[in-house]
Amino acid sequence: MMRFMAVLVCAQMLADFLLQPGWMAEGKRRPAILALHAAIHAAAVYALLQCWTLWQIPAFVFLSHALVDSCKTRAQETAWAFVIDQASHLVLVISFVFLLSWDTCGACDWCGCGYAIIVVIAGFIAATRGAGFLVATVVQRLVKEKIVKTEGLDNGGRIIGELERALIYLMIFTGNAAGIGFLVTAKSILRYKETREPHLAEYVLIGTLFSFTLAIAIAYATRWALTLR
DSSP: OHHHHHHHHHHHHHHHHTSOOHHHHHTTTSHHHHHHHHHHHHHHHHHHHOOTTOOHHHHHHHHHHHHHHHHHTTSOOOHHHHHHHHHHHHHHHHHHHHHHHHHTTSTTOOOOSOHHHHHHHHHHHIIIIIHHHHHHHHHHHHHHTTSSOOOSSTTHHHHHHHHHHHHHHHHHHTTOTTHHHHHHHHHHHHTTTGGGSHHHHHHHHHHHHHHHHHHHHHHHHHHHHHTOO
16 A cells, blocks of 8 residues: 555656646636646656556546636745645545545555656655755745846856756765765855855755755655665
8 A cells, every 4th residue: 555655656646746747836817727737747657557447536536627627727826825735635535535545445555566766766756856846936036036046057056056966866875875965065165156145045944945955855765665576
């Protein structure tokens, strides 16, 4: 059952952060795009669970995801809205699985193949892409209110953040967590001039520390998921 739940979480990460392009995320107010996004989630669940006769869970994912995302489109984009959205999807589908398992005498034990590959890839996507969305919503208020002014390449900060979290994820998985300290040192040197300005220093520190914390937490959560039976 624990692996079954972990695969459901992996499907959520892959469908939301890998299989959802920008135009889809921005266009979910349109019923057709919302239905397409929900269908992708249902297909990801069905494909990863590999329980080909268990159609009830993908069907529930399609309906519940469309409902939750429809409500989200009416809410302001904040960090809390992001967290509540992700948690709502997972709580609903996991609750449904428990009910279904109760009715079918434990038929929700995962018996597919490639569990480690699914978990590692989903964890990597969550650490790089998923965490990036949350970091962006946390620090975007500083930019919108012009507390700080940012210059540079378009999407440069996003790309740098994804590369940082990817390196952290790989360091932890290869047993080189101490290398994170060198990554922090290197970034401090490269952005030394920016950190001499108080408001900009706070912006950089908030974004960097939050980004690193999420990457470390997701990497260790992924390692823990690999031990489930």
